């Protein structure tokens with residue numbers, strides 16, 4: 087059976103706990119046999135009963151307790167059951183986790199990981215479907231990392247656990263059951279893939295021997311949509327894209343994106359968070375500052391809550407067709 | 420009695436330090452805000468005379484008294500308050516955000532309590548025998564994360580002592596307008612025992628602190644030390660809605676006077692003579708220190 091994103095994350099947690107007794111897990115309903123709302127922690131409370139702590143429904147408490155643990159030498163990994171609830175831990179992330187090291191003049195370290203599933207398309211409605219990571223981008227002292235199905239999400243998680251600083255680790259719900267994508271195999275057979283490590287690997291994908299006219303920048307699950315759109319653009323419109331896939335959203339480096347943009351001159355950002363003042367806006371601004379003559383479009387969710395009814399949810403969240411349309415407009419076809 | 424003397428001297432150091440601090444504001448040497456501990460000195464002096472040397476402390480916005488009683492260096496504190504590179508945290512934190520050894524403070528009401536709870540968890544997991552102490556005020560009883568922490572600390576039998584200093588006001592809001600029902604009842608609901616004292620006597624505080632700390636250190640889970648007290652100065656600077664009559668009335672409960680009665684006058688003079696140069700030196704040295712610059716980072 088193919089290894090899924092869920093397996094990869096679960097194995098990474100298992101490995102981290104096995105090799106480092108400072109690693110603790112905290113979260114709601116994470117004990118076996120349930121193993122967490124999305125099963126990422128399944129099996130771990132059986133194997134490490136002392137270090138897997140099921141908590142009351144207290145998102146501020148969970149992250150706050152984890153902050154205290156991290157300040158005093160442990161490596162807690164906290165789970166927030168749905169990303170929507172991360173707002174209840176916002177104070178702990180922004181005013182505590184992200185501040186302590188700098189505010190205490192580097193006297194302390196805070197090796198914390200907060201994992202949480204974000205994203206819609208499962209009909210969970212307005213308070214269980216959001217992509218709220220945009221609210222936590224640009225907070226000094228807080229890293230935001232989002233795995234995707236390429237490469238190894240578990241390696242990203244292990245890198246986050248190895249950090250000395252807090253990381254918000256955003257897992258799109260639809261990724262969990264996805265098999266891992268292998269470079270050069272299956273759907274990725276046509277692509278030449280370059281890796282950039284920071285230490286959270288980002289990727290540039292291109293079709294060799296065809297001049298690209300457009301760069302699509304994206305992260306997380308939206309890489310799946312962006313790839314489908316790129317295929318359509320290639321087959322139906324003979325428009326070749328370079329895809330730049332981010333894993334570390336904040337803070338972020340401009341390379342390899344800027345280099346790709348110097349080849350294509352057109353940037354299309356794709357995200358599932360709401361459009362206004364979002365990830366794409368900042369990426370676009372930074373790129374426009376750096377790359378002469380750049381043209382930009384953003385594809386994102388409409389500025390509305392995520393509706394429950396599938397017809398509405400589909401209309402609110404970005405689709406493959408939205409990406410294709412924006413791309414064609416951008417390249418003038 | 421040298422023990423009585425050292426309690427007095429700790430309280431006097433806090434008093435003179437804070438008075439000097441307020442004076443420095445008027446000379447423009449200090450900017451921003453500050454929350455002085457004047458009137459509440461018996462709490463910190465009593466508690467830190469019996470806390471363990473390796474216990475972990477999380478203090479709040481009103482942290483100078485806690486820090487000095489903890490044994491912190493008045494000079495490094497003064498330098499921090501004056502925004503100097505030699506300050507406790509290099510000028511990055513200022514009055515409410517300091518860190519030294521096992522002492523931490525943050526200016527977010529309530530948010531420090533879950534953090535201290537996590538610290539207590541570490542001491543328990545590592546079987547160090549140390550406990551965590553967290554300081555909150557009456558106004559902080561309004562913060563939700565406090566109750567999340569009480570619940571978790573009680574469920575997990577964590578070695579956490581919550582020191583609740585009820586000085587009857589949260590900034591300008593009297594506790595009648597900010598705290599419904601019972602203070603002790605809040606802890607009782609979680610099965611957390613409370614040591615409650617209404618006193619300006621450092622010996623009474625010390626006795627209650629001894630018992631509460633002993634209980635927490637025994638592994639029986641969290642406890643609360645509820646101290647009803649008075650702050651004599653404004654909440655920070657110039658925000659004091661209290662009447663002159665009220666201020667006169669509460670000044671009867673001056674912890675320095677209460678305890679001074681136990682000391683011969685020679686020792687009281689000696690305390691003044693020993694504290695004055697420490698405070699002078701702290702501020703004078705700090706004043707000569709360089710300001711931090713972003714280039715240093």
Ligand SMILES: Cc1ncc(C[n+]2csc(CCOP(=O)(O)OP(=O)(O)O)c2C)c(N)n1
Nearest residue numbers: 481526527528556557558559586588589590
């Ligand atoms: C979360 C938060 N809300 C509001 C404030 C602003 N503030 C600082 S001190 C204070 C009053 C605190 O009252 P109390 O807890 O009784 O402590 P005291 O100042 O009396 O020692 C307020 C409202 C803050 N620092 N943090």
Ligand SMILES: [Mg+2]
Nearest residue numbers: 556557588589
């Ligand atoms: Mg108060």
